[in-house]
């Protein structure tokens with residue numbers, strides 16, 4: 001099949017590459033000329049394990065193309081996936097201007113029946129808006145389908161090629177069949193393609209992210225109680241996770257959720273509920289807990305140093321909002337670091353992939369970027385672990401101690417053993433451990 005993908009971000013680039021990998025001819029469109037230029041030169045603008053190799057192979061095999069011009073991608077396409085950003089508006093609702101602009105451009109360039117697929121995470125009712133906008137700009141027949149994406153950054157290729165499930169919301173049999181054919185290669189092992197009405201498909205994505213965010217905030221609250229009553233959240237986690245009704249995944253306490261999806265999607269559900277005259281109390285609390293949690297480590301640091309951080313030097317390990325990505329949108333590291341800087345401290349940071357992103361978009365030159373994790377430690381009063389990259393899991397703590405001026409470790413992801421660190425002469429702080 002011929003496919004076009006609009007937007008070459010984490011979702012669009014992965015989807016486009018994977019659809020090319022399964023034998024389709026794919027053209028990816030983005031309005032960011034620099035991104036398209038880099039992609040055409042074989043440079044992958046984001047860090048996502050496995051993506052570069054797959055992308056280069058499909059470009060070389062002439063199945064994957066990049067352009068800024070809709071007129072090169074849309075005519076002749078059987079399906080067009082809209083995968084542009086849907087950032088939160090000021091009132092928390094999803095800003096649909098990019099989705100609707102893309103829909104219009106797709107409609108203006110269609111030359112026959114086309115399936116327009118909403119891949120971006122969009123509120124209930126968006127497919128109708130896309131349909132309205134598109135129909136004002138074409139006389140060709142088309143259907144709009146909702147096909148929310150569940151991939152996780154850091155494991156996106158695997159998630160796309162082997163999805164737990166594919167959700168398709170459609171009111172047209174013809175469009176549903178096109179989607180089934182496209183996804184058939186990815187569900188050979190029997191994972192389901194779940195068909196439903198468009199509104200339910202749109203809400204499914206938000207419900208999934210809202211549930212996951214709720215688990216995180218719930219466990220963070222349990223951790224905060226653990227800190228106060230002398231319990232250990234890791235033990236509680238194992239204790240409840242072995243209950244099949246609860247399950248063991250997504251129960252880790254830490255510094256709160258970040259990234260481009262959970263924060264904005266939780267906001268969007270609260271807003272959707274409000275618009276429908278419903279007060280979604282649980283999700284409002286989930287948000288509040290998360291904001292408080294992002295500052296938790298800073299509060300611990302401040303208390304440890306008696307409220308005086310002026311002139312103190314901190315090493316921060318990890319900047320990305322989670323391991324295996326360079327994405328720093330809504331990353332807890334930004335909150336922790338800005339609070340430290342405001343209090344008059346200095347920060348030297350290290351992240352295996354996100355330092356360029358941090359410097360260009362989030363922190364500029366307000367912090368020093370180290371070449372290695374060990375270099376970040378030199379002369380620091382404390383080490384603050386923010387993102388649990390594998391390479392931070394088993395450092396040589398004797399060497400760590402030698403490079404630092406102080407002996408305190410704040411572990412924002414509970415990856416170290418208190419016992420082990422205290423035996424090595426460190427003062428250890430965890431989140432509920």
Ligand code: NAD
Nearest residue numbers: 007008009010011030031032084085086098120121149153
């Ligand atoms: P992103 O910000 O990384 O990428 C969006 C891209 O769209 C950018 O490159 C931008 O230049 C381009 N764009 C904007 N307007 C355009 C237009 N009119 N025409 C062509 N290109 C245009 O976004 P992302 O993280 O890939 O997310 C995209 C959507 O998918 C969002 O709705 C998001 O909620 C959803 N989603 C994201 C993830 C994730 O893990 N990142 C997972 C599932 C779903």
